């Protein structure tokens with residue numbers, strides 16, 4: 186059984202991903218940032234162990250990976266899903282709102298990949314799946330910070346794909362569209378109504394509709410799929 190770790194894995198797309206990997210016979214652990222009651226409820230419901238640390242903190246990632254590996258074994262599938270928004274137009278954005286988003290969404294990916302990559306290279310197997318966003322491809326007013334972080338993940342992933350290719354390590358991006366999660370619920374209803382009009386499929390994605398693509402990319406026989414960005418956005422942005 187392969188071992189998978191999903192960051193930001195106790196809610197939303199991360200939780201659906203962890204459950205889908207469990208159903209596909211992976212040994213799964215999730216990381217979460219700080220909402221302990223939600224994590225305990227998730228573990229009680231699914232049986233999946235949840236580990237708390239901040240992905241923006243490099244030392245915490247190293248320690249967290251060591252803890253997960255001691256419990257489950259070497260991490261073979263890493264899903265960098267943890268992400269935050271601080272939506273505000275650039276002319277009102279603080280340096281802190283910029284930094285927080287870059288540090289979690291993009292810095293977190295670096296920190297987590299850095300913590301697992303040497304082991305993956307030694308074992309000559311790895312699957313890294315990074316959660317970007319349609320808005321990293323299309324841009325979105327109010328999200329210069331978030332879109333920059335999500336676009337940054339794409340360049341990061343393509344480079345890691347090239348580095349890992351000779352070691353049977355793939356790195357891919359999933360770019361979800363607007364999905365039925367707490368992050369999207371936080372958008373004002375009248376703003377969301379306008380956004381939904383731009384989605385040809387006419388609804389939000391369910392987290393499970395994103396998770397199924399993670400399982401696809403994580404598979405042993407997905408070794409020839411590397412460096413891609415897989416859009417799952419209901420037709421909102423076709424690149």
Ligand code: CAA
Nearest residue numbers: 270272273274318319325326327362363368369372373376
């Ligand atoms: N394009 C261009 N301009 C826009 C715009 C748009 N889509 N939306 C708003 N504006 C302009 C308005 O016209 C207005 O301009 P004026 O000042 O010249 O009149 C100005 O921006 C301010 O608009 P608001 O009244 O909405 O300003 P606000 O400060 O109350 O809110 C906001 C700004 C928080 C960014 C709000 O517009 C918003 O929430 N937008 C949606 C952002 C979004 O889609 N976030 C996605 C979150 S989910 C996610 O990120 C998951 C994922 O990956 C998809």
